[in-house]
Amino acid sequence: MSATRTADEATVEQLRDLPPSAKLVAKVLEYEDTLTQSELAEETLLPPRTVRYALTRLDEAGVVDSRFSFTDARKRLYTLAVAE
Template sequence: MSTSDQETAAGGDDAGDRWESVRDLPPSAKLVAKVLEYEDTLTQSQLTEETLLPPRTVRYALSRLEDAGAVESRFSFSDARKRLYTLDL
């Protein structure tokens, strides 16, 4: 069995590569990414509630995740003042 076959069989190939862009980010960004993985799409205020992090820390984490290409954001159709964040891994 080749190395790539072993990784695929162990489920490591997809999962390992998927989180590569997040691996070197601060713990707050990793927490925000993990919450988005479970909750799918949230606003910044919802992320603040779910992570129990201060709003400023969530803003910083989201900007780092966006810079890394791990999070996608779009305007909310129901309230254009809010942005919706989705994990893009």
């Protein structure tokens, strides 16, 4: 398991009004650090479409960061956004 990134108070506040699926995806990213959309679907046991919706909502709230994978440019890697 990767180093754990804890959610700060601002992140928790941003998550408050999001759907449960988005909260679950954020919690998995908190423990796993960096995952692809398919890995998130596997870890959360949510359908890929639900994970995609959750990631969209988290991105709109500024809770997740995404970048292209260096090993497969067709995939994106998601992490919790770091508050500075």
